[in-house]
Amino acid sequence: MNLPPLDDGTPAQAVVDLDAISDNLRALRGHAPSSDVMAVVKADGYGHGMLPAARAALAGGATWLGVATAAEALALRAGLSGADVRVLVWLLTPGAPFADLVRADVDVTVAAPWALDEVAAGARAAGRAARVHLKVDTGLSRGGVAAGDLPEVARRAAALEASGELSVVGVFSHLACADEPGHPSIARQATAFDAALAVTGDAGLRPEVRHLANSAATLTLPELHYDLVRPGIAVYGFAPSPALGVPGDHGLRPAMTFRSRLANVKQVAAGEGVSYGHLYTTSQDTTVGLVPVGYGDGVPRHASGGSAGPGGPVAVGQGPGARVLRVAGRVCMDQLVLDLGPDAAERAGDVVTLFGSSDGVAHGADVPNAQDWADAAGTISYEIVTRLGARVPRVYVSEGDVHQ
Structure with a gap:
């Protein structure tokens, strides 16, 4: 697509x-x-x-x-x-x-x-x-x-x-x-x-x-x-559970791609807490990126990243150069944060993909899928796609045509 x-x-x-x-x-x-x-x-x-x-x-x-x-x-x-x-x-x-x-x-x-x-x-x-x-x-x-x-x-x-x-x-x-x-x-x-x-x-x-x-x-x-x-x-392109394999095993492909863009990129010193509750603390001088989506848009708060475990996966960039990072800190109502690392080249406006049409990062893909987010949040892929909120516009693609 x-x-x-x-x-x-x-x-x-x-x-x-x-x-x-x-x-x-x-x-x-x-x-x-x-x-x-x-x-x-x-x-x-x-x-x-x-x-x-x-x-x-x-x-x-x-x-x-x-x-x-x-x-x-x-x-x-x-x-x-x-x-x-x-x-x-x-x-x-x-x-x-x-x-x-x-x-x-x-x-x-x-x-x-x-x-x-x-x-x-x-x-x-x-x-x-x-x-x-x-x-x-x-x-x-x-x-x-x-x-x-x-x-x-x-x-x-x-x-x-x-x-x-x-x-x-x-x-x-x-x-x-x-x-x-x-x-x-x-x-x-x-x-x-x-x-x-x-x-x-x-x-x-x-x-x-x-x-x-x-x-x-x-x-x-x-x-x-x-x-x-x-x-x-x-x-909609998902295997019903990981026990039944990945979508491609059954000739299926996920139909939805949920993406956003970096709203802010800035330097943060080592030892700083990130987002509500400081679940995540930077281990070095680093760069963080702000993504303007959160649980108000359907991103599960249970996929926050910190001491309890890794957060939900987000692909930063597009194509072969994309890299998958994990949510750093608490998922907020309207935003989440990524630790881009000390040598980050990303800029505000760069596209990020929360999940898309792939068999998921657990199987070597460079874009997460909804099952990856389900794994991070302790739920199922059904909930991940169904819970996307009304303020996330749906854009439909068919045979190369785009329409709302």
Whole structure:
């Protein structure tokens, strides 16, 4: 990806390579050639922008899109008016706008017994049958109909289907530990899911799609692909966990590059504390550089650098001459500091990259990736990209064109 110039005075920007998202979808389709692919675009497309990410995913061959909330689903339908794609929403609470969702041709999830009555009422208000996916709890102990409640829920769903108020088009569940190869819960959940399918079948339900596989299962567990797979983080170019390798192992590449520029460069004497709390103290006369991004922009404060461990990695400069340094001291709300060393040649205005499209510095790359920041902060790559704040503008690149 050729990055656009960072020369408009903006403190930082997140450049999103839409072609990478499309290519990642093609790679995911290759991992699951017999299944349809749902691209999960919740949480503003994992921070990449919901609508641009959705369009790029569709260009790569996705035929379904998944979101968490009703507001996301309705915004997605409005923004993709006329697109030939199914949209599924799964995190609904009592009082959700079921009638609006049904009118918008959004597939809705029934994940608890109460939801059947509200979906049916929404369908009657909308004047059309609701498309419903039953979510069953197979061992995550989070959302989903409990096994003991499933026979009655399936029976009631079949009755509502017979009366024309809804159509059960899907049955699905979610894996707890698919990103941990060989974890015993994977086999237990697969068995529980097959048992749930038998229960719904005994009630007379004949869903169009059965789906269980998240990103990790899409990449590594073909026996769990069923009719539809639901990759999330892999759409944006990340392996779901370090245990599954790096993006390139799966034909993926990260789509987002988060960069800024040095706002100030100055000399600091040996023995001086740097940033709040003086977690970091200079060991020699040195040069420090100020980067105008912080936790207010989504940079994790837990990736501060000092006595407790190295800070988050930042590439200073561009191209082969770039060097990766670590955050020196506390990450502040709006800024962080780098120790550039006593012989630094950097100047205010030089570009720095917090993370970009690479397999990361742990694997010899000269640009960090989001997993490197996750390692520094004790979290996961999902959080790193999703938490980027609204004041970081997204710039979209596709086939050489740049647009906001």
